[in-house]
């Protein structure tokens with residue numbers, strides 16, 4: 001039987017490293033990827049975040065109900081809020097043969113790894129911790145307290161990068177996007193459907 005399921009790509013990295021920036025640039029070029037929109041209990045950032053585009057924004061009670069009903073593929077509490085991946089969209093897309101892209105923090109990624117080891121785990125790192133701090137500060141979306149907490153988390157997260165299949169330094173956006181694209185292409189070559197089809201053909205030929 002030919003396996004035509006899609007591949008699950010997981011992009012993690014500390015807050016402010018540029019995951020969202022790299023992902024958006026990647027999606028402008030790769031229209032075959034499907035982005036899994038996360039659910040969160042954090043409030044919308046000022047400046048245009050939208051329900052169903054950036055996140056599904058829910059109350060703590062609604063989020064906990066989703067957990068209770070086992071509707072989350074993974075979830076984590078990060079700096080005081082829940083973040084998680086609704087299971088249904090990912091399952092449906094993978095089954096239909098589409099690649100799915102998750103942009104999530106480390107605790108959640110490790111849960112996915114346990115349940116979905118065939119996923120491809122990519123860790124984005126900043127060129128330096130100083131530059132990471134500059135990026136969060138310059139983005140201007142977090143209070144001073146939140147910046148301190150996110151940078152604390154960043155240290156713990158970076159320690160986990162060995163658990164990932166690939167590490168990409170986001171020094172220059174175009175280079176980082178190109179590297180992530182190469183990873184997507186390599187994984188397709190590795191699991192090539194063409195190779196599987198050839199094997200199936202050879203088996204038929206042998207009979």
Ligand SMILES: Nc1ncnc2c1ncn2[C@@H]1O[C@H](COP(=O)(O)OP(=O)(O)OP(=O)(O)O)[C@@H](O)[C@H]1O
Nearest residue numbers: 014015016017018019020021135139170171172173
């Ligand atoms: N290679 C880069 N060089 C300089 N600035 C960058 C680079 N990549 C991203 N940035 C900037 O860094 C800031 C943080 O980027 P972004 O919001 O994409 O990070 P993130 O990892 O998605 O953060 P979070 O996890 O908090 O959502 C943004 O202002 C973005 O424009």
Ligand SMILES: Nc1nc2c(ncn2[C@@H]2O[C@H](COP(=O)(O)O)[C@@H](O)[C@H]2O)c(=O)[nH]1
Nearest residue numbers: 015038039075076083084085103104105108
């Ligand atoms: N475990 C999960 N983490 C997620 C998910 N969606 C986003 N995130 C990560 O949370 C932090 C904070 O996000 P922000 O939008 O408040 O800056 C960041 O690292 C995100 O990548 C998710 O579904 N699950």
